[in-house]
Amino acid sequence: MHTPHRPRARFRALAAAACSTVLGAGLLAGAGTATAASPAAPQMRAGSKVVGYFTEWGTYDRKYYVKNIETSGSAARLTHINYAFGNVTGGKCAMGDSYAATDRAYTAAESVDGAADTWDQPLRGNFNQLLKLKKKHPGLKILWSFGGWTWSSGFGEAAKNPAAFAQSCYDLVKNSKWAGVFDGIDIDWEYPNACGNTCDTSGRDAFKNVMAALRSKFGSGNLVTAAITADASGGGKIDAANYASAAQYVDWFNPMTYDYFGAWDASGPTAPHSPLNSYSGIPKADFNTSATVAKLKGLGIPAAKLLLGIGFYGRGWTGVTQAAPGGTATGPAAGTYEQGIDDYKVLRTKCPATGTVGGTAYAKCGNDWWSYDTPATVATKMTYKNQQGLGGTFFWELSGDTANGELIRAID
Secondary structure (H helix, E strand, O other): EEOOOOOOOOOOOOOOOOOOOOOOOOOEEEOOOOOOOOOOOOOOOOOOOEEEEEEEHOOOOOOHHHHHHHHHHOOOOOOEEEEEEEEEOOOEEEOOOOHHHHHHHOOOOOOOOOOOOOOOOOOHHHHHHHHHHHHHOOOOOOEEEEHHHHHHHHHHOOOOOOOHHHHHHHHOOOOOOOOOOOEEEEEEEEEEOOOOOOEEOOOOOHHHHHHHHHHHOOOOOEEEEEEEEEOOOOOHHHOOHHHHHHHHHHHEEEEEEEEOOOOOOOOOOOOOOOOOOOOOOOOOOOOOOEEEEEEEHHHHHHHHEEEEEEEEEEEEEEEOOOOOOOOOOEEOOOOOOOOOOOHHHHHHHOOOEEEEEEEEEEEOOOOEEEEEHHHHHHEEEEEEEEHOOOOOEEEEEHOOOOOOOOHHOOOO
16 A cells, blocks of 8 residues: 555555554555557566655655665666655645645755755756656656555545546646656555545446546556555455456556555564465465466456565564464554554664565564565565566665665566
8 A cells, every 4th residue: 555644655455544553455456458558668678667656755754865766776777766646636636745846945965966956946846856867867757646545535536527637637747847757647546446544435437437537638658557456355455446447548557565464453463564475374365466466367457567566664563472473462563654664774674584474574573573575585576576477566665775775676
């Protein structure tokens, strides 16, 4: 799940809970069988897309700037950046934080190219920094992502008039004030015809209709993508919306194959939040990446239109005595910005991995139990991605990685 938080934002999936402290399992759904026209972009080998989310609010307490994408070496490895998030309100696309996006003045030390912003320049903020990054990396594409956990409640109103919604999104994304920044739009609706932070009742075809309108408006020269649920359980969130029919309108889907389990279930059982495969004792049988991908492909969604999701963070419990998964807990472990969650760059030294299960890593340190991906488990997932013929990899989100891009370097 992706949840815009100030400063907390991630993808949410299964359990509904308060947005600030509980972020549920991210669930994504698939696309149909027809193939949308590809945008004008450099050709790349199959499976090689690498899409990273950049959070608008991360420039505040995290102090993660567009410049850090460059200095970490991540920019050279990315094919696409999803800028998160724009708001959805009144049936329209809207700015999230205009100060962060277009107004904040960057110092020379903070700027991508080492040049400070001036008081009279027409565009500052993240958008100007992204333009500077694109100048260094001409093949890099950027999409503006709308919605997320907190701001998905507006999609129900948008679905009542998809054409008007699509027009508002186009006018905003392609605004001449920031011409050249965005190469398309990403929709993160959590969740169509199902419950996330709020419950949507717009119907099974609402998502398809919205995506059809966006494709019609943005045309074949822009990217149109969507983050979707990973809930492959019978009668779960994938079944709630017509993702298969929507597939013809998207360039690809980002199934949120993380946040399957977490400390929103405060007493446990402990379980890795991003298992690749099922394992003996997994709390829910279809809550793993392989089950998600199998279900989406089974709906007729082309493998090349599915990207493999990686979380650059971990989820954890406290009050745990058992080292192996499946132990009981007393609540969420302490995190840097919120309970039960922390960045990979913190956890790799704070609570080093002690074992693997279901194709991902876990760690027991003191009374805390954490699960997260490491370079080694990311490599395992890349092998799976290639075996399945998936279109590439995406991850949430850039600031969770180390200063030298340890996790993104493990993505092929």
